[in-house]
Amino acid sequence: MVFEEIGGRMLRRTLESLWMVGWLLLCWVGCVDSPTRVGGESVVDVTVAVSQGVLIGKVEQGVRHFRGIPFAAPPIGARRFRSPLPPSAWSGDRDAGTFAPRCAQLEIASGRRGSMGAEDCLYLNVALPDRTSVARPVLVWIHGGGRRVGDGRRDVAEFVRETDTLVVSIQYRLDHLAFLAHPALTAEDPARLASGNYGFEDAIQALRWVRDEVSVFGGDPQNVTIAGLSGGGTMVCGLLVAPEAAGLFHRAIIQSGGGCWFPTEPIELGEERGARAANELGCTDPATATRCLRSRSVDAFFRIAPTVDNPFPALSVQWFGAQPILGGRSGHLVDGHVFPRSWPHAFLSGAFHRVPIMISVTEHEGRRVYGELMYRMGARPIEAEQYPLALTGLLGSEALAERAALRFPVGDSPSESFSDVATEAHYTCPHAELAAATAAHTPTWLYRFRVDGPRKSDRIELGAYHGADTELLFGRERGALKPEQERAAERLRRYVGRFMRNGDPNGGTDVIWPRQDSTSRAQHLDFGDTPRVAEGLEASACAFLREVGWVELPVR
Incomplete structure (x- = not known):
């Protein structure tokens, strides 16, 4: 100025x-x-x-x-x-x-x-x-x-x-x-x-x-x-x-x-x-x-x-017609001005603003993002024989999709199976890596939200969908909440309120939530109706995604 x-x-x-x-x-x-x-x-x-x-x-x-x-x-x-x-x-x-x-x-x-x-x-x-x-x-x-x-x-x-x-x-x-x-x-x-x-x-x-x-x-x-x-x-x-x-x-x-x-x-x-x-x-x-x-x-x-700018062409053609899925794998540029370096490199090296950080994922992220929203945009339910093609559209490689289909076999609901792969690939595993990286440099807390959200769908079982924790955190006008949702909302507001005030979510009579460590154990708060401390946030799935190069790890 x-x-x-x-x-x-x-x-x-x-x-x-x-x-x-x-x-x-x-x-x-x-x-x-x-x-x-x-x-x-x-x-x-x-x-x-x-x-x-x-x-x-x-x-x-x-x-x-x-x-x-x-x-x-x-x-x-x-x-x-x-x-x-x-x-x-x-x-x-x-x-x-x-x-x-x-x-x-x-x-x-x-x-x-x-x-x-x-x-x-x-x-x-x-x-x-x-x-x-x-x-x-x-x-x-x-x-x-x-x-x-x-x-x-x-x-x-x-x-x-x-x-x-x-x-x-x-x-x-x-x-x-x-x-x-x-x-x-x-x-x-x-x-x-x-x-x-x-x-x-x-x-x-x-x-x-x-x-x-x-x-x-x-x-x-x-x-x-x-x-x-x-x-x-x-x-x-x-x-x-x-x-x-x-x-x-x-x-x-x-x-x-x-x-x-x-x-x-x-x-x-x-x-x-x-x-x-x-x-x-x-x-x-x-x-x-x-x-x-x-x-x-x-x-x-x-x-x-x-x-x-169509990041998932296979999905777009097969299930969307002219409407592609919104979003992509990046969209932010190393321009030498706003961002002088790659984000993962910045987090791994400590070249970021080292303030206390809280990170969250939900148990069924993909159920709403790749399930319900796909249907709302004109998609058809995925059939079992289409599951490999859907994975190809999600992961961008037929060879990678073939391996993923073996690691994540299709269940009774192919749409739910596909959405759950998207949960691990696009949210759970990248967040586990992010939390481990930031925890090496600044206090970091990680939670996985497992309380079903208030939204319902007649197409797919949404569960703890993408944004469910946010809706409960801020309150939701439409419809009364179930008792377990009310409890989760009140508990989450207490954790977030203390984090805002003190840079630490702990206090009161709530379960003590330890910081994330910088190892791959992904210590986190398992935020169900009765929160508990847990380790190994989808460790097996994340190890597979690292092995095949989906969750890309820059040189540490």
Whole structure:
């Protein structure tokens, strides 16, 4: 941040304090107006002043909500495919009672090849209990969705009430608009000589905003935990490695972050993929490629996305038709700027931000990711004779699939068998390696969640599916929870709340959860209805996947 910007912010704060001092002394976050009622619920306004201006939020069911707060300038027009800039100030009061549009993303629900959401989407939301406190621990939540879909509209009210913490949920650019690299984009910035990774830079900019502004909400900028599920967990891994994120957070929670341990790609590979995308968009002239890419409609990027980045072609053709599985084995680039080295090498060598880390997997990760979601996107159930082909699409090699079919034979439900292989290959084993690597350098806790989640499917037995622990952690509106789910939710909130406060999940009467060690024993908390300490997180399956080269181990 330049000195002029810092000085301007200080001056603005001084001027604001002169005319707001009277009522700022009366309330720690802001002024409360007369209550209104929405849907039978009493809702009151609450006001807070940040550096950019005044925000008018809402108090709902004992929680203060400030929604749709800009943390960066809109990445539109000439700012597309560039690093984010700080947000501009606004005049007057800004309504912070409703969510901002989600970031532009593939519209998968309708089956059309196009986009939904908006390119102007770099906004965050703040939620905290409606009671006076200072220096609350802060959780910065990063949504999942394979870094291709999703938004920051997580309902965290129950979590903040029960843990007495403050939650900031952020949005970041997605898919091509977030991660497209191109030789022309790289060349236009001589200071960096890099392109791609814009979504990670958005998250870093959000953390800078939290550092500078969260104290006016009553949060502690010196006690910030970053956390994310799935693609959001992968984002957390990236922030642990990114040099520019140094000092912006103090703990990290990775929930089912499937992409953390896969090899980071060189920028040249990303540029090749970006050049193919540019060609699909008609931007074939290198001399005008940047101008051309910035002139194309948002929808155009999502119409061509499946044709240029399809990580599982066998699955896509056999079970999806024109719709591929979202995601891939990497998508983050060693660009020499955001990421100077491969993530696995960084974790193994200790070249990451050595904060306390909590890592989780669920027992049936793949049941929802590769089972239920596949069906929702038009897939047909896998038959026994199709099982080897499905494994080929998952693992990318017919020879590897043949060996995997022997090690993981098809059961009564081929779809469940396939999903369970995906659980081990994409989540359990990579996370066991990640935990062993980080534990050699920083306190690390690993758990495997084995309580069935509240979602149901008439197609597949979901069990402890991908995201089940997150749904119970934050609370879920639809349907009552079973007693064992309620117990798991309360216990998980206690562990996470203590981890946020102290950098250690232990305390109270809960089962003592030992740190992960740096060996292959994968000591972890077996988080069933009655948690216990266990070792050997799918040791046999992981040994097989290491042997065949799926869980790739860089030189230690």
